[in-house]
Amino acid sequence: MSFIFKTIALKISSRPDISLILSLFFIVILIFIINKRKQRIHNNRTFRSEQSQRLEYSSVSPSTNKEIRWGENLQNVDKVVFQEISEQEIKISANNININGLRDAFTGVDINLSSVLYQCLYCKVFYQKSSYDILVEANNKECVSCGKKNIVQVTDIRSIVKKAQHEPKIATLDNYKEYVGRSVTFEGYVFDVKTSKDGQNYAIMFEDKRWCEGFKMVIFRGKIDACGGKNFINNLRGKRVVVRGLLRHHPFFGYEIIVSQQSMILDVK
Numbered sequence: 524m525s526f527i528f529k530t531i532a533l534k535i536s537s538r539p540d541i542s543l544i545l546s547l548f549f550i551v552i553l554i555f556i557i558n559k560r561k562q563r564i565h566n567n568r569t570f571r572s573e574q575s576q577r578l579e580y581s582s583v584s585p586s587t588n589k590e591i592r593w594g595e596n597l598q599n600v601d602k603v604v605f606q607e608i609s610e611q612e613i614k615i616s617a618n619n620i621n622i623n624g625l626r627d628a629f630t631g632v633d634i635n636l637s638s639v640l641y642q643c644l645y646c647k648v649f650y651q652k653s654s655y656d657i658l659v660e661a662n663n664k665e666c667v668s669c670g671k672k673n674i675v676q677v678t679d680i681r682s683i684v685k686k687a688q689h690e691p692k693i694a695t696l697d698n699y700k701e702y703v704g705r706s707v708t709f710e711g712y713v714f715d716v717k718t719s720k721d722g723q724n725y726a727i728m729f730e731d732k733r734w735c736e737g738f739k740m741v742i743f744r745g746k747i748d749a750c751g752g753k754n755f756i757n758n759l760r761g762k763r764v765v766v767r768g769l770l771r772h773h774p775f776f777g778y779e780i781i782v783s784q785q786s787m788i789l790d791v792k
């Protein structure tokens with residue numbers, strides 16, 4: 524056997540042209556093998572990188588923000604993906620449908636997504652829960668924008684497809700009776716600030732009449748501090764006040780504008 528190899532080697536060495544061809548052939552083979560190996564290493568790294576990114580994206584738990592590192596049990600990833608939507612994700616969805624900048628139809632305050640949200644299915648305006656509670660208590664659950672009784676809780680903000688901003692009508696002493704059940708803005712002189720017998724309800728009188736007879740802004744018990752406190756309210760006497768609120772007609776107390784927070788008292792002159 525070694526004799527055969529020796530004979531071939533001797534014949535090749537005696538033929539320089541064949542030696543050159545064989546050398547080139549081996550070099551080409553060597554380059555091909557090296558390239559193949561490089562390609563395999565690159566593909567392997569890319570695959571690992573993609574897997575790692577996919578895991579990083581899907582493995583951040585919305586509620587715990589716990590990251591699952593590469594190599595951990597993949598069953599954990601499945602558990603995480605189906606957890607409830609985080610507040611951050613809700614805000615992203617809200618941005619997509621431009622909820623930001625919309626105001627509560629009753630208070631006029633910017634919608635806050637950390638609180639429970641309601642929407643009128645008819646005219647599409649929004650309410651925070653505290654405003655909806657006032658509509659339940661004082662407006663027969665009717666929307667202050669359209670007057671319909673179609674307000675529902677928004678359980679998934681991504682389901683909102685239409686939106687609307689309520690711009691309250693401007694009421695005056697001559698026309699306020701037209702806006703019963705609606706949110707209005709009103710500017711008037713404060714003739715008197717009256718308190719109920721227990722001192723827990725306030726009537727800021729826009730007419731120089733008795734509580735039940737005159738048009739007024741009312742602040743109910745439990746809302747006094749939110750509306751600036753007793754001193755602030757008493758100091759409205761003798762001023763001109765611009766207010767935004769729900770205009771209603773109470774069968775005993777008469778026409779009144781209900782406010783629930785100080786921001787609804789838009790200006791004091």
Ligand SMILES: [Zn+2]
Pocket residue numbers: 643644645646647648666667668669670671
């Ligand atoms: Zn409505």
